[in-house]
Amino acid sequence: MSLPLPNHHLADLKKDHLYHLGYSTDDDLRTMFGDVKFVCMGGSTTRMAVLARMLHEELSIPLPPTGDPVNICKTDRFVMYKVGPVLAANHGMGMPSLSILLHELIKLLHYADADDPVFLRIGTSGGIGELQVR
Numbered sequence: 001m002s003l004p005l006p007n008h009h010l011a012d013l014k015k016d017h018l019y020h021l022g023y024s025t026d027d028d029l030r031t032m033f034g035d036v037k038f039v040c041m042g043g044s045t046t047r048m049a050v051l052a053r054m055l056h057e058e059l060s061i062p063l064p065p066t067g068d069p070v071n072i073c074k075t076d077r078f079v080m081y082k083v084g085p086v087l088a089a090n091h092g093m094g095m096p097s098l099s100i101l102l103h104e105l106i107k108l109l110h111y112a113d114a115d116d117p118v119f120l121r122i123g124t125s126g127g128i129g130e131l132q133v134r
Contacts, residue, residue, distance in 0.1 A: 003110040003117070016111070018104040022074020025111055033112035037085040039105060041098070042122040045079045048090045051122065052081035059084050087117075 010016060016025045023029065042048055052069035056062070061084050064070050073080040073089070078101055080089040089105065091098040102119075109117055 003106055003114065005107065005110050010107070016107065018108055020075060020077040020100055021080065021104050021108060023108060029108060029112040033082070033087070033108060034114055035085050036082070036087050036109055036112070036114045036117050038087070039109070039117050039119045040086060040088045040122050041091050041101065041105075041120065042088075043091060043093055045090045047122070048079055048081060048088045051088045052083055055081075055083035055086050055088065059086070 013025070018024060040048075040051060042051070049069055049071075053063070056069065069081045069083070071079045072082055078090055078092070080087060082088075087105070089101060091101040105119075
């Protein structure tokens with residue numbers, strides 16, 4: 001079941017813009033994001049890049065030829081990495097930016113017909129041990 005959107009006005013839109021992510025309903029969102037099962041969010045752009053690299057390793061998905069995860073966000077507002085069925089995005093600091101990111105990610109995954117994705121917030125206080133950033 002895709003994410004329900006209680007805003008009935010969205011159904012009447014000919015085109016919806018997800019300004020902060022740089023996507024719109026003109027993009028092939030189903031192909032790009034329809035397989036997303038998990039959305040991991042954290043404050044820092046650097047932590048999301050490190051998480052994307054770890055996901056590549058843990059899921060045995062090769063990194064791109066550059067050797068670095070690719071930021072697929074089309075604006076400079078957030079970073080977003082897709083590694084298999086996992087979407088990793090930063091939300092910056094505080095509730096205002098988190099609210100903007102969640103609003104647009106939920107609409108993005110609704111339009112993509114993603115099947116019941118799980119949203120996780122990854123913070124700095126929940127870590128165990130040390131992680132060396134490469």
